[in-house]
Amino acid sequence: xxTKVWVFPVMFVICSxxxxxxxxxxxxxxxxxPLQMNFISAIGALPPERCIFxxxxxxxxxxxxxxxxxxxxxxxxxxxHRLQMQFGVWRVCSTxxxxxAFLSAFxxxxxxxxxxxxxxxxxxxxxxxxxxxxxxxxxxQVVFGYIMSPAMTTKAMSHFxxxxxxxxxxxxxxxxxxVNSHIFIPADAxxxxxxxxxxxxxxxxxxxxINHMAATISExxxxxxxxxxxxxxxxxxxxxxxxxxxxxxxxxxxxxxxxTDGEEESFAQSHQSFExx
Numbered sequence: 001x002x003t004k005v006w007v008f009p010v011m012f013v014i015c016s017x018x019x020x021x022x023x024x025x026x027x028x029x030x031x032x033x034p035l036q037m038n039f040i041s042a043i044g045a046l047p048p049e050r051c052i053f054x055x056x057x058x059x060x061x062x063x064x065x066x067x068x069x070x071x072x073x074x075x076x077x078x079x080x081h082r083l084q085m086q087f088g089v090w091r092v093c094s095t096x097x098x099x100x101a102f103l104s105a106f107x108x109x110x111x112x113x114x115x116x117x118x119x120x121x122x123x124x125x126x127x128x129x130x131x132x133x134x135x136x137x138x139x140x141q142v143v144f145g146y147i148m149s150p151a152m153t154t155k156a157m158s159h160f161x162x163x164x165x166x167x168x169x170x171x172x173x174x175x176x177x178x179v180n181s182h183i184f185i186p187a188d189a190x191x192x193x194x195x196x197x198x199x200x201x202x203x204x205x206x207x208x209x210i211n212h213m214a215a216t217i218s219e220x221x222x223x224x225x226x227x228x229x230x231x232x233x234x235x236x237x238x239x240x241x242x243x244x245x246x247x248x249x250x251x252x253x254x255x256x257x258x259x260t261d262g263e264e265e266s267f268a269q270s271h272q273s274f275e276x277x
Contacts, residue, residue, distance in 0.1 A: 002242040005070060006234035012063035013227045019056030019112070020223070023049035033199060037216040040223065041116040041123060042199045050115055057112035061105045064230065068101035068137070071233050074240055075144075078152055090148060097140040104133035117198035131172055131222075138165050138229045152236055161232055168225035171218040178215035185211045 110126025
């Protein structure tokens with residue numbers, strides 16, 4: 001029996017933050033870029049920080065997938081088994097939200113393993129999947145928490161999650177607006193500065209600086225807000241536990257081709273004794 005189920009969302013946040021900040025400060029220390037905010041994709045563009053970024057983000061994706069699956073199973077256990085609710089729309093919704101979270105996790109893996117300066121199209125697809133399906137998931141979880149009765153958590157936690165979701169949505173919308181509409185760039189800004197090591201940086205006197213900083217800060221804050229939201233699942237998971245999968249071995253592990261006709265039936269029956277709980 002594994003009782004510390006809450007460790008999965010905690011490990012997701014730890015790996016996510018180490019992947020981002022670890023690669024950022026590694027790049028600064030090696031002189032690949034100045035101590036200045038930039039897009040998350042930019043700080044994971046050059047080796048060795050790109051290796052650190054991919055390694056920890058891949059681990060974060062694993063913990064995220066486990067966390068959202070456990071969240072779904074906890075919902076099924078609470079409403080379907082403990083409260084004896086009939087399986088219906090609520091379970092379909094929970095399953096769809098879990099699928100959204102898996103798609104978001106897959107997108108995160110794509111953007112971490114396909115750097116923007118090398119495979120731009122794949123990186124952009126991964127980024128879109130991560131943000132779009134991630135927002136669908138956290139908004140769906142908030143709505144689900146308010147609709148279902150009785151709730152699995154307190155009203156205070158539901159309100160806190162709603163606040164986090166609103167902040168995450170606002171920051172990610174600001175990020176998209178700055179990146180695609182360039183709202184803070186004056187009309188007479190002139191050409192952009194050249195890239196250095198495949199990354200474009202802006203000095204404070206550049207007309208692009210304010211728009212760049214607004215976009216990068218909103219991106220980082222949006223990711224942090226999503227991390228905080230996933231971390232709140234530890235509140236409910238602290239009251240859950242996992243039963244270790246159980247495996248039963250075949251009595252005489254011989255190859256089927258070596259058994260006689262009479263033994264094949266016994267072999268098949270013993271093979272069915274494999275159990276997972």
